[in-house]
Amino acid sequence: MKPIIGVTTFLSEQSKYSSVNKNYIDSIYAAGGLPVNIPIIAGETNYDAYVDMVDGILFTGGNDIAPYFFGENPVKQLHSMSSVRDEYELALFKGAYEKNMPIFGICRGIQLINVALEGTLYQDIYSQVPGALGHYPEHTAADEFYHSVQITGGTKLHEIFGTDRIFTNSFHHQSVKALGKNLVTTAFSEDGIVEAVESTEDRFLLGVQWHPEAMTNRHPMFLGLFTRFVQESLAYKQRGVSV
Template identity: 80%
Template sequence: MKPIIGVTTFLSDASKYSTVNRNYVDSVYAAGGLPVTIPIVEGEADYEAYLDMVDGLLFTGGNDIAPYYYGENPVRQLHSMSSIRDEYELSLFRGAYEKKMPIFGICRGIQLINVALEGSLYQDIYSQCPGTLGHSPEHTAADELYHSVQIQKGSKLYEIFGEERIFTNSFHHQAVKALGKNLVATAYSEDGIVEAVESTEERFLLGVQWHPEAMTKRHPKFTGLFQAFVQASLAYKKEVAV
């Protein structure tokens, strides 16, 4: 019995396609889950039927989140917003969170989790965080190790990796600022940028700022993130079936 994992999508530039990078799908499948993509339906706020179909929800990377969701005006460096996607993912998150469904967020996904739980973001770390090191290299393959991440002992992330310091890829210019409700930061880059958050409650809610889905084939240890998520989703599937 495999859990069904819902994978969020984004609108292409021409808004003709609701799509997602296949690395997410491949990584979920390799970890033992059955990935299904959830399309963006413009103007729809009730995704209950989709949530009833899946056992876990994966929030993928992509657009900047509109700052008005956390009470700010945009800085000049903000780009590629999509309020249609924001509303779609916030609706999905609210439903999944209420059900205590396992949730995993990647890059934009960690930011979406934080904003949905009333946290805020650095809209552009390079202009807003003095001393910030490199987090978005150009002309670099997505599966290249780039910078180090310090992981807190006792966290879900430490349980997965079994290490206090790992190297990851990195492709972002926004990051978690004020933490949302019931969240704790469990990993940081060496310049102090939040690299992972987890729930303080008894549930699987994990977000990472890097892109593990692009690393799993070349660096298999990153598959552990997806395996932990899929196993939590399987437990949820069995629980709701009772």
């Protein structure tokens, strides 16, 4: 029995394609899950039918989240936004969260989790966080180590990696600022940027700021994130079957 993992998609600039990077799909499949893309449907805010189809949801990377979703006006360094995608993912998150379904967020995904739980974001860490180091290298392969991440002991993230410090890739200019409800920071970069969050409740809710899906082939240790997520999703599926 394999759990079905819903994967969020993004709209192309011409809005002709609702798609996702294949690295997410490959990583979920390699971890033992069955990935299924969940399309963006403009004007739709009820995704309960999709939530009912899957056993876990992966929130992927992409656009900046529109700052009015966390009560701010935009700074001039804000990049591309898509309120259609924001509304779609917030609706998916609400449905999955209410069902206590396993949730995993990557890059934009960790930010979406935080905003959905009433947290805020740094819209641009380079202009808003004094002393911020590099977090978005140019002309660098996605599977290259870029900076270190310090992991807090006694957390799910520490269980997965089994160490206090790792190196990751990094491709973001936004990050978590004020934490959302029932969230705890479980990893930082050396300049203090939040690199991972987890739930304080009895549920699997994990977000990371880097892109592990781009690392799993060259650096297999990152597959552990997907393996744990898929295992939690399988347990969720089995609980539903046994009811």
